[in-house]
Amino acid sequence: MRIVRNPILMLLTIALTALSQLAVAFDADRGKDHPLLSRYPGSKILKQVAVDFDEYELVLSAPTLQEASFASVKKQTLEGKLTKTSYDIPASASLLAAYRSYEQALTSAGFQVLFQCKHLACGSTSFWSDRVLYTAGSKDRQFYLAAKRGDEQAATYVALHISQNGEGGFIHAQLDILEQQAMATGLIQADTRTTVSSLDSALKATGKASVYDLYFDTGKAELKADSKPALDAIAQILKTQTGLKLYVVGHTDTVGALAQNSELSQKRANTVVDALVKQYGIAKDRLSAHGVGPLAPVASNADEAGRSRNRRVELVRAP
Numbered sequence: 001m002r003i004v005r006n007p008i009l010m011l012l013t014i015a016l017t018a019l020s021q022l023a024v025a026f027d028a029d030r031g032k033d034h035p036l037l038s039r040y041p042g043s044k045i046l047k048q049v050a051v052d053f054d055e056y057e058l059v060l061s062a063p064t065l066q067e068a069s070f071a072s073v074k075k076q077t078l079e080g081k082l083t084k085t086s087y088d089i090p091a092s093a094s095l096l097a098a099y100r101s102y103e104q105a106l107t108s109a110g111f112q113v114l115f116q117c118k119h120l121a122c123g124s125t126s127f128w129s130d131r132v133l134y135t136a137g138s139k140d141r142q143f144y145l146a147a148k149r150g151d152e153q154a155a156t157y158v159a160l161h162i163s164q165n166g167e168g169g170f171i172h173a174q175l176d177i178l179e180q181q182a183m184a185t186g187l188i189q190a191d192t193r194t195t196v197s198s199l200d201s202a203l204k205a206t207g208k209a210s211v212y213d214l215y216f217d218t219g220k221a222e223l224k225a226d227s228k229p230a231l232d233a234i235a236q237i238l239k240t241q242t243g244l245k246l247y248v249v250g251h252t253d254t255v256g257a258l259a260q261n262s263e264l265s266q267k268r269a270n271t272v273v274d275a276l277v278k279q280y281g282i283a284k285d286r287l288s289a290h291g292v293g294p295l296a297p298v299a300s301n302a303d304e305a306g307r308s309r310n311r312r313v314e315l316v317r318a319p
Contacts, residue, residue: 030045030046030047030048031045031047031048031050031085032045032048033045033085034083034085034175034177036109036156036158036177037102037105037106037158037175037177038105039087040087040089040093040098040101040102040173041093042089042090042092042093043087043088043089043090043173044087044088045085045086045087045088046086046087046088046133046172047085047086047133048083048084048085048086048133049082049083049084049133050081050082050083050084051081051082052081052184053079053080053081053082053181053183053184054079054080054081054082055077055078055079056077056078056079056080056082056157056176056178057075057076057077057078058075058076058077058078058114058146058157058159058178059073059074059075059115059131059144059146059159060073060074060075060076060114060115060146061073061074061075061115062117062121062122062123062127062144063123063124063127078157078178078180079180079181079183080178080179080180080181081178081179081181082176082177082178082179083176083177084133084174084175084176084177085133085174085175085176085177086132086133086172086173086174086175087172087173087174087175088170088171088172089162089170089171089172089173090170090171091168091169091170091171093171095141095143095162095163095164095171096143098162098171098173099143099145099160099162102145102160102162102173102175103116103145106145106147106158106160107147109149110149111147111148111149111156111158112147112148112149113145113146113147114146114147114148115144115145115146116143116144116145116146117143117144118142118143118144119141119142119143122142122143122144122161128142128144128161128163131161131174132161132172132174133174141163141164141166141167142161142162142163142164143160143161143162143163144159144160144161144162145158145159145160146158146159146160147160150180154180154181155180156177156178156179156180157177157178157180158175158176158177158178159174159175159176159178160173160174160175160176161173161174162174192212192213193213193229193230194209194211194212194213194229194230194233194234195233196233196236196237196240198233199233199234199237199315200237200241203237203244203315203317207316207317208314208315208316208317209314209315210298210312210313210314211230211234211312211313211314211315212309212311212312213226213227213229213230214227214230214231214268214272214313215227216268216271219256219264221264221267221268221270221271222271223271223272223275231272231275231276231279231280234272234276234315235276235279235280235282238276238280238282238286239280239282244286244317245285245286245287245288245317245318245319246286246287246288246315246316246317246318247288247289247290247314247315247316247317247318248269248272248273248287248288248289248290248313248314248315249265249269249290249291249292249313249314249315249316250264250265250266250267250268250269250272250289250290250291250292250293250313251265251292251293251294251296251297251310251311251312251313251314252264252265252293252294252310252311253294253297253301253306253307253308253310253311254294254297254301254307254310255301255307258293258294261293261294262291262292262293262295263291263293264291264293265291265292265293266289266290266291267291268291268313269289269290269291269313270289272289272313273287273288273289288318294310297310298310298312
């Protein structure tokens with residue numbers, strides 16, 4: 001039997017297939033679902049912004065219709081990894097079904113609802129238009145939910161706003177997820193080499209100067225050869241400012257016993273004073289060595305970045 005093909009129908013089918021594939025690709029280009037929550041079935045991503053570290057103000061109350069000001073609402077300022085995703089949900093779904101689906105998923109995952117509202121109780125369209133990536137919806141057809149999971153140090157926060165553009169119109173969902181965490185450190189390097197200028201500025205500003213380039217082997221009090229530039233700078237400022245007297249104070253981190261660290265810090269301070277007196281001819285009565293071990297930290301000893309800041313020699317202006 002001979003099959004007669006309609007060329008117009010064939011072209012239309014090809015075009016619709018191409019448009020469907022393009023729509024899928026276009027959606028994929030705009031972002032992907034956060035691992036925490038999948039999208040409502042049939043939804044498309046309209047826009048997404050994801051940053052490793054940013055500030056986010058979580059809305060915990062809603063303004064009245066007369067007060068569309070963000071300053072008037074209760075909010076919590078958070079910092080961490082932020083992902084903001086804007087979805088277009090099919091109009092065939094109901095606004096309530098979409099909202100309840102997200103609400104149930106969050107509570108099932110152990111989230112605690114901090115605040116929620118619906119419809120006119122959530123405030124005006126103009127208020128929420130400043131909070132979402134894609135402005136849509138009506139002030140009388142909306143839901144909002146703020147939720148949290150985890151402790152204060154490593155919590156995950158979710159803000160969800162869903163609105164509908166008129167009865168039977170498309171549904172827009174804004175899903176913001178903030179994973180609380182500290183910013184990565186060490187991204188920008190500062191020159192910590194000791195110079196006469198840096199010593200002079202610090203001593204004048206605060207009466208003390210931290211020196212990080214006096215080097216010792218772990219657990220030892222002998223100065224290493226690459227400590228010479230820092231010693232040169234310290235000696236030079238003492239020779240230039242003949243009335244300057246200094247306490248030379250050794251500091252350690254908390255690794256090891258307190259008594260051992262206190263003794264080690266004292267020995268290291270003694271070594272620095274001896275080097276300045278014997279190698280540079282600085283009068284001994286202008287220098288006084290002290291060791292405080294880990295008792296005066298300038299950073300947390302919980303990680304190596306903090307411990308490295310605590311291991312230092314401080315020069316403190318003496319009377």
